Amino acid sequence: MICDAHIHVGEFFGGLYFTPEEIAAWARQNNIGKFLFFQTARSGRYPSAYARFLEDCAALKSLAPKAAIPALWLKISAFKHIEKYRPRDFAALKLHPQVEKNLTDTKIEFAIKTAADLNMPLIVHTSFDEYCSCLRIGKICEHAKHSAVILAHGRPFAECVKILQNSENIYADTAYMPPEEAEKFAESGVAGKLIFGSDFPIDRHFFPNEDANLRYKNFMERMRKILPPAAMFENFNKLFNPR
Ligand SMILES: [Zn+2]
Structure with a gap:
């Protein structure tokens, strides 16, 4: 069985819309046991996008x-009013620092604690910029060892390896992670802290001339050879409880 912890539904840039039908067909074709899905991050119009997400x-x-299995992406300002969003209907919360302005460490820590109080993981997008690098998020997690934090994309990779080696409650997902980098996680003994995730079907935006389903199959097959069962489905089953 394979579980994928990073799937998108809803509107994306350039007029793209990832429909429930498209995702259900992908799951069937690839024999996906379970998958965690959430909205794509766009900066504006959160309330109307949220209403549409509930329908999707x-x-x-x-x-x-x-x-x-749905997860809930929230803007940081919404974490204060979390109950309005019926968080218990979801298996995880997601924060996307890249689309937030003036996101302080204190606010990120508040988001981690909010997820911990609900007994669910917080997924945090990470990138190569300092503002949302895994180094920054990993440091904040040192003060907030309450529940699982998943560093989406695990960027920058070398730093992420060290964080996973040194902290029990931090994981990283493999969305857009080059397989060569996943091999380095494996060589460093932390592949068991990874969670397979793909970002499907965002390839439709980044690689418009290629077949996103075929790209998915290739990525999944390569990752399956590198990653242990913990990363391919066990961590998923441990961390995300269906609601
Ligand atoms: Zn994503």
């Missing part, structure tokens, strides 16, 4: 009832 969630859960 309901549709996807009825198309793929055993496999589809």
Whole structure:
């Protein structure tokens, strides 16, 4: 069985819309046991996008009832009013620092604690910039060892390896992680702290002339050879409880 912890539904840039039907068909074709899905991060119009996400969630859960597990991407300002968003209907919360302005360490720590109080993991997008590098997020997690934090994309990779070696409650997902980098995580003994995730079907935006399904199959097959069962499905089953 394979579980994928990083799937998107909804609107993306350039007029793209990732529909529940597209995701359900992908899950069937690839024999995906379970997958965690959430919105794509865009800066504006959160409230209307959220209403639409709830509709997509309901549709996807009825198309793929055993496999589809929703997570909730929230803007940082919404963490203060978390109850409004019915967080217990979701298996994880997600924060995307790249689309937030003036996101202080204190605010990130608040988001981690909010997820911990709900007994669910917080997924945090990481990138190569200092503002949302895994070094910054990893440091904040040292003060907030309450629950699991998942560094989406695990960037920058070498620093992420060290963080995973030194902290029990931090994981990283493999969305857009080059397989050569995943091999380095494996060589460093921390592949068991990775969670397989793909960012499907965002390839439709970044590689418009290629077949996103075929790209997915190639990526998944390569990762399956590198990563242990912990990364391919066990961590997923341990961390994300279906609601
Ligand atoms: Zn993503």
